[in-house]
Structures are given as C-alpha cells and as structure tokens.
Amino acid sequence: MLGYDVSWAAFNIVEVMSSSKFTYKRIGYLAASQCFHEGTDVIMLTTNQIRKDLSSPNQYDTGVALTGLSCFVTPDLARDLANDIMTLMSHTKPYIRKKAVLIMYKVFLKYPESLRPAFPRLKEKLEDPDPGVQSAAVNVICELARRNPKNYLSLAPLFFKLMTSSTNNWVLIKIIKLFGALTPLEPRLGKKLIEPLTNLIHSTSAMSLLYECVNTVIAVLISLSSGMPNHSASIQLCVQKLRILIEDSDQNLKYLGLLAMSKILKTHPKSVQSHKDLILQCLDDKDESIRLRALDLLYGMVSKKNLMEIVKKLMLHVDKAEGTTYRDELLTKIIDICSQSNYQYITNFEWYISILVELTRLEGTRHGHLIASQMLDVAIRVKAIRGFAVAQMATLLDNAHLLTGNTQRNGICEVLYAAAWICGEFSEHLEDPMQTLEAMLRPKVATLPGHIQAVYVQNAAKLFATVLQKHEGETDSQVAQETSQLLIERLPLFVQSANLEVQERASCIIQLVKYIQKLQQKNVEVADEVTALFAGELNPVAPKAQKKVPIPEGLDLDAWINEPPSESESEDEKPKSKAVFAKEEPKHSRRHTEVDEKELARRREVRKQEQANNPFYIKASPSSQKVFDAPGVEHIPVVQIDLSVPLKVPGMPMSDQYVKLEEERRQKDKADKKKKDKKKKREKRGKGRKADSGPESEEDITPAQQVDIVTEEMPENALPSDDDDKDPNDPHKALDIDLDKPLADSEKLPVRTHRPEVLKSPAEDRENESIPQESKKKSSKEKKEKKKDKEKDRKRSKEEKKKKKKHKEVEEELMESQPEEAVQSEDTKEMAVPPTSAEEVTAPSSTAAVDTSSAAAAESEPDEPKDTEPEDTKSSKHKKKKQKKEKEEKEKKKKKRHHHHHHHRHHSDGGGEDSVQNGTVEDEEPLPPMSNYSLLAENSYIKMVYDIQGNHQDESKVVVSVIFENKSDSFLKSMEFNVLDSLNSKLQRPDGAGPHDGLTVPFQLPPGVSNEARFVFTVQSIVMPQKLKGTLTFIVKSEESSTHEKLDFKLHFTCTSYLITTPCYSDAYAKLLESGDLKGSSLRLEGVNMPFHHLLARICFHHHFSGALTSQRSL
C-alpha cells in the first residue's frame, strides 16, 4: 500500500473489515483490496465475513464487499461464495446486480466449475432492464468470449439484437469487439454483420464507435476473404474512413487509423497501397508511436517497384534518428522489408548488399547480429552476388578499425564475423586474397570477441589455401612462401588467446602451416591437398529442419543398440552425455536418447564404421554436415534466370547510386520495349539489362542480376506442422467450457435454490451439489430417528427382508435403508452372467427385477421400473412423462435382455459430503440428450414440468423444481402453487402460513416465457412412493380481460427420486463383494434396440445412480 509492504497488518485489516460500521468497513475493504492477494493467509478468515456482508440489508455494505472481493478473490473464496454472488445477480437493486454480474468473471477465472451453472443467469442479465447491469453482463461475456469464442457463438443472435437496439456506446463497442472475435469462426455471421455495421459507420458521430465498427468490418472481411465475392465497397468504405482518421489532426485518431490499416493490409494490400503517400508522410511525424505504426504498414506496401524508394527514405530517417531505439526499430524494419518472402521484392542484390554495408556505419546499434546474418544469408543463397559481396566484405575487413574503433560494447563488430566468413568461404572471388589475409591477421583483431576471432583464424586458413592455389605452378613460389611466413608470424598471437576455441584452431592451423612450409621448401605441390580441406559448399538449412526430420519407419528409438551396459558404467556415462544434449535442445528427448545411445556405443566400442553408414545418424544432424550431396537437394526448386550482366561498381558504392541506376535501367527497359513493339521479331532478351518489362505491372520488372535464390533445405518428408503451443498456464484455458450442453446435476453450483419458499437455512443448502440424491439419504436417517416403526423396518434382518421382498413396499424400504450401511447391495450375480445369456428374474419377486439388497442396506437399482410399473400401467400415461420414460426403458430393457446395473454406494460418514457424481453417466459414445423433467400438467395456458431431487444437506427434504411455461398469448400472473400434504410428504411453507395455504410463484410469465420455481417438501419416509394432488391457480391477463384459471396436477414421488449418490471407492467395493452381502437379480428385456451403455446411462440418469458403468468395467 502506498509502496510499502503492509502484510504485517493483514490481520488487523480483517478486523476492520468486520466492523459493523460502514465507515470502517469500507476502509477495511479498501485496505484489503490494495494489499491482499492469493498468498495472503488470513484471507481464509474472511469468508464468513464477506458472506455476511454480501447478504447485508444495506446495499452499500454489499457493494463494498463485492468491490473488495473483486480485487482479492481466491479459488477458495470463489468456490465458497459463488452461490451467494449468484443470488446477488438477481438482487432487486441494480447497483448490486451490476457489481455481482461483473465479479462473476473473476469467480469464473478462479473457479471454472461455476461457469456452467452460472451462465444461464448471466445470459438473462444481458436483457436486464437496467443499462448498467446489461453493460456489465456484456462486459463479462465479452471477456469470456474473447478467450474461447467458439463456446459463445450461440449467443450471437442475442448480441445481434442488442447491437441493433442498444444506444449505449460502451455496450455497443464491447459487442462489436466481441463480434470481431466471433466472425472468424462463423462466416455467416460476418455476412449478416456487414450491413448494420456499415450503417453504424455512416451514422455514428462517436469516433470510438466508428473505429471499432471499422475494426470489426475488417475482421469480417478477413474472415470472408476466402470464400466470398469481394466486398470491395465495404473495404473502400473502411479505407476511406481510416484515411480520414489518419488525416485528422488528433494524434490519437491518426495512430488508431494506422493500426487498423495494418489489419486490412494483410488481406487487401492493394487497397492500402493506394495510400502510400499518406503513410510515408506519417513517417515524418514527430510522434514515435505513429512512426512505428507507419513502419509496420510499410512492410506490406513494398513492391518490386517502390522498394528502393521506400528504403531510401528509411535510410534518411536512420541518419536523422541518431542514437535512439527508434533507429534500431528502423534498422530491423529495413531488413524485414527487404528480406520478406524470400527477398521477393529485391531486384538488385548489389543494392541490398550496399544497404547492409551502409547500415554497418551506424554507431551503437544493437543489431549487428541481424545485419551479419543477412549478409551471410544473401551471400550464401544468391550465388550471383558472391563476387560483389566478397569485394565489399574485403573492404569492410580492411576498414575494420572503423567499426571496432569506439566502444567495446559495440554490437556492430558482429558484422566482421560475417565478413570474415564470406571472404574465406568464397575466397575464389577475391581479387587480392593476400591483402585480405593480411587484414585478418592484424594484431588489433585480438581485441575482438572470441567467437569472431575464431572465425578469423579459420578463414585465414581458407584464404591461405586460396593463395596457395593461385600461385601454384608459378615459377616463383615467392608469394606462397611469404604467405606461409605471414601466418606463422601472426598466428601465435591467437594461440595465446584466452578463448579456447581460438586457441585450438590457431594451434591446429599453425602446425599445419609449418608442415606446409616444409613441403614448400622441398618444392612439393600442396595446394590441391590444402584446398581439399575446405572443399564443398555449404547450403542453407531451414531453421526447423532438424526438428522435422521424421523418424524413419522401423526405427525404434527406445531400443537398445547394444546390450545395455552394466549398471555402474551406464551411471557414469549417461548423465554426462545427457547434459550435453539437454542443453542444446531439451525438448527433443527422444532423438537425444538415440544420439545418446550412439555416443555410448561409439565411445565404448568400435562401431565407427557402421555409424558412418547409418543414414539416420546423418539425417539427425544435417546442419553439421556438408550436405551438398545429401539426398533431397535435387528437389529444391532453384530459380534459374538468364544471365544479364551484373553491375560493376568500383570501390565502395553508395546505395543511392543504385536507385538512379535502377531508374535508368527501367527507363531503358521501357525504351527497349517500345523498340520491341516496333520490331516485334527481335529477340526477346538482349544482352545487358534489357528485358521485356511492362512498365506498368510490377511483376515484369526484371531483376538486374541473375538471382539464384537457394531455398532452405528441409529434410525429406518433413512435416509441415508448426508447433504453436499455447501457454498451458493461461487461466482462461480452464474456461473453455461448452456452455450449450444442458447442465448436469453434478454441475449445479452449491446453490441456494429455493428462493421463494424455503429459505429456512440458506447456509445449509449452499453446498448441495446434487440436491436430489443425498437428501434422500439423509432424510432416511432422520426418519429413522424419528419414527420407531420405520427404524425397525430398516433394521430388519435379511430374512425379514426376503420375506417382504415380495411386496412392492419392501423394495422401497430396501432402497431407503441404503444409507444405513456402509455398503450396499450389488447385483454381483448379474454381473457374472454373460451379457448374452438371458435370464429371468432370479429374485423372488416375479415381475420386477428386484434387487435384493444386503441386510441392512439395500441397494436396489434395477427395481425402479418395477416400482413404478404397477402404477404406471394404470395411470401414468396421461400424467407423467417420467413414468412413461421409465416404462419405455423397462420395455427396452426387456427387449434387449438387460443384464444388470448396479450401483453401489458407500455410506458416507454422515457428514453430508458432496458427491460429485450424479445421475448422468458420461460415456465414450455420445449419449442421447436426457432430461429428468417430466410433465406435471398442461392446459392451454400453461405447461408444467417437474423434477425431484434429493438434498445432500438435509436428508429429510426433497426439492421439486417446476418449470412453468406460458403457452398462451396472454400474461400469466399471481400464480399460486398448492399441494395437499400427505402424512409422509409436506410442502414447506413459509413461517406463519397455514398448512393449506398455497405458495406464490415468485414470478410472472409473459407470453412464451418459461421460468423455474423450486419447492421444498419434507419427507418422512423414503420407502413410500407418493402421489400428491395439487393445484395451480393463476390469473390470465390479456389485453381486454383477465380471468382466473386453475390447473390440477399430481406430483409423483417415486422411491428412486429420493436416491442420492455416494461414491464407493474400489476398496470399499471390494469389501462389499467380499462380504457376500450383495444380492443380485436379473431380468430379461426383449426388443431393446438402443446400445447397452445408452440404456445403462438412461437408467442411471433417471434414477440418480452413478458409477454403474465404471464399476462394471472394473469388474
């Protein structure tokens, strides 16, 4: 805080935060927001305080808590408070709503599991009546969508609506930006967008909005550019508007205009190129940011025609911008521009070399290395230029003192590295190798950095070879001998070098030269042999070539080449060689191990020969070999162009000359062409620099020289893959979640659901992740305690159970009793039965596939169908989809001989731990969508579907979620939901309400809208299926009249609807199997034609089982 570390006060801050007075509370939260972070340990103490403040009646308490929380939310806080914040998203005060909505983004980041459950509500908020809330929701979704756009495509129509209706520029900007992110994924969206965006561009007066529109239109155009006829009108519009921006006197607009322009440039370079004048003008701007942007643009605007001109202009700027980072930027840009797409735009490489040489004059630049690599690249890849390049480099070497003169930290001396290498490698082009050799061996060289000296020494040897070659056979061997002498005199300087590389090379070479000198004195001809030392040509290798060498078929990199060495040896050697390779390329461990093995093998044993013949060995390190004869070179496309006479410019040419020359050349070309027009038959290619060039089309501008650009080598079969690795630590990755999938129960947030009626103990419900299942379990427990007779039931021994099994009720009972025992029954027997064998029910009860359950705890899964069946057959069809479904399933099961499904639970320690599982079973194959909602009742006004879920927290309660859907054209309001309680199940009513009062549904329904309300029921016994009669009364309000309507329904509680899941781990399950308590039964179903796992999933889903599949597999 204020630049001081106040972590010592963290606890005091917590104290202040918990003050009851707003004044202090606010100060506390402010302090916390400034200095708390994820590492603050006292933060865990704040959870309850924050929760309290969030639910404070004072909106500013809540507001302050939200604001503070937004700054220091941790994964733990996010998890614990997600539900409270969710609730606040529907707060009555917009002030709270907007803050709650906004903070959800932070919560999502820290606790990604909350995204899916919270998303529907977030979506709702997009249409909130309050513009602030709306804009907050847009804000959050835009942030989310920016990182994972594809998950939010489905929201496009909604946003589209917002875009056309909203007048808030902030919201518009956000939406338009969002569309910019979405259109690359969905081109159709782009087409739709163009028109409204264009309208906005025309109509808006806000520059910010205009700019974003243009930006998005550009994005759209980019995404369309592939498959669509050109939207040249839109492009023109954009470019026009941008031009206006760039011409504006406001520097900000100018900057943004250039920024947007560079986006167009990528796909529609032509339309930008027409504004070259404007952009060049921006290069002169006094604002550096603008100049940099303009530079970026230039990159895409060069053509063969204007390259020289543009670079000339840039060179002028380079001179002006002495000693700034901007100059460095210019330098890299010049090189970028020239070298782009394989030197595509360079027509005259002599010009380019002289530009590079000129750039070496810059003092204090950091980019010597860049220039050097360009020189090397050009000299190696453009064969025709070598002569010229060598001459230039020789001059450079000669004047090396100019470069190295001033400062030691001068990065520019890097170019000497390139110069020395070029002179040495292509020394046959040197006019006076002797002089260059002399220049390379000056004492001053010893002040250069080591790696440069090393190159000097090596290339001195190459030059020496050239000199010998040149003077061989001359009668007077004077020159050759002088050269040897020179080397012998000068090299000792390098032998003393501190740099190991230099030392080693120098000592080698000095011995070599001494030997040669002896031979010379005996008049032995040695030139050929010395030259042979440096024979062969070096080809460029693509940077990624080595990575891309595919592993040849049949090569097992993990296999031993030799017998594995004895333990002790390998331990000695392995680490060494590993370290060597790990340094270079730690990523490619596989290949390394190969090399590694070889190293071992080689060191240890003969093998050398085999290695030489080993093709893999060579391939793995192409760069270290002279690859001129490597396979694959033949396939490299080499641009062969007829020769035209290269320019000879004596001395050190200035690049400017080339501009003039180029002009002349083009003039000449033009003239030639005219001539040719007259004399059509004349041969096309004259000597000199004539060529057939249309003056207008730049493609026809001929290069001044023969350009033989050697492409970089890639290994055969190289894979074109580019490894673009995303940062695995990106927190947004976790938010890449499919939002369109229906919510599974397990994903439900720790939510306090039933807002309207049952807010008895909000904290309690908080955590019920899978409300349905657990509640049953717990409820059963409570019941136990309460009712003796029921207790008895549960505690019945096996025998008793067996007797009772025959009755429906028994089944139910069994089911209830699950919680009691640690382990429940499993149909182990079923499992033993091979799937194909059809069995009739083994259990006593005939119709139903009754799962017998173990003594105390009975776990019966397959019995649901039976439970319901009797009733189903009678009454279900007209009422409850759920039942129908069950029945269907059952039938299907029958058809397809159902083996078994079992599910197991183990009794949790009673702490009500949340189980993550739920009814849905995910399988490899996509399952058909399933819904637990079944029809409750329906008439012409309204349709009700419902689902019953147990409650993990409170076992005596179940939650019935009812979705009301307005089917009419009228407005439905004053809905009252009432149920006739039975002894076993009671609707929970707010305190003070009579036992027969209805509950008001907390919302009204406009036409076509549906909404969900939750009602809580207290359940006494979970072994009794129940049907509760109920009524919904409501007022239908249409324009002219309003009428009272009512709708009767029957709520059906099956025993399975009380089930909640509990995980049963393998050890517990094993014990269960061991105990022999598991009972099994099976039932044959005919004619099921759905895949087995689908069936299983459905059963599990509808009856809140889980884990069935996995356990089955494990068996």
Place this chain on the structure above:
Amino acid sequence: MIKAILIFNNHGKPRLSKFYEHYTEDTEQQIIRETFHLVSKRDENVCNFLEGGLLIGGSENKLIYRHYATLYFVFCVDSSESELGILDLIQVFVETLDKCFENVCELDLIFHMDKVHNILAEMVMGGMVLETNMSEIITQAEAQTKMEKSETFIFQCPRQDR
C-alpha cells in the same frame, strides 16, 4: 481488462496506484517508475497510446494516458478495451473527481486518497468497467459519504448524552 490504473505527478511521485493483478511492492514501484519514464518524455501533442516492453505490459497491453496540469492518469489495458473508450473513461474519472472535490487538485488526491479510491471503485471493478455514467457515479459516491456522516452522527450522540 484494465490491468492497472496509475496516477502520478510531473515528478513521478505516485498519487494513486491500483493494480488489478498482484505484483510485489518492488515490482509495483518499478512499474510506476518505468511508466513515468515512458510517459514523461513524450510531448504534449503526441498520441495518448503507448506500447513497448514494459514490466506490466507484455506485447498485448497498452498504456493509455492523459496529462492534466500536474498529474498523469495512466491506464494499462489489454486488447479487449477500446482505446478511445478508455480515453473517455479517464475524462469521466477526472471530471467526476472534479465534481466531488470541487476543483480537484493534486493535494486533494494526497489528502483524500480513500475517497479517490472509492470513486474509482464505482467506475472500475476488478479491472472491468462498471459504470461510465458520471451522474450515477456521483450519486452512489455521495450516498455512501452521507451514510458515513450519519454514522458519525449516531456515534457521537450517545457521548453527548453522557
């Protein structure tokens, strides 16, 4: 997302710093220093956007700043924010301060740091823009001030009784 909001004066003295991501104190100071160096050497009439190798920056982020009399208001934002929008936001922020303090000056920021933070909290929350409507911001800020005052009043009453 807004990554940080900084206010410092012409001499680089920080007057308000709000980071929406956690940095250590040292890093924060370094960021402020660096930002000041970048911003202060720019002319008055150049554009208000800055990119460059910043500690806080990264390539994706931009500095958007405005210079008022003795103070620099700097917002560090990522690409999801509209540049011109943020400039407007700075303007709104300054105007709001001006209204709340009645002719705001550097001293107000020094002596009422909490108030500035509170106003800012009404505009930007957790790095996202919460409210851009000036009157709404002022209403909420004033309502809270009023509440504080009434609390003080209640607090003092019993004392007087005694």
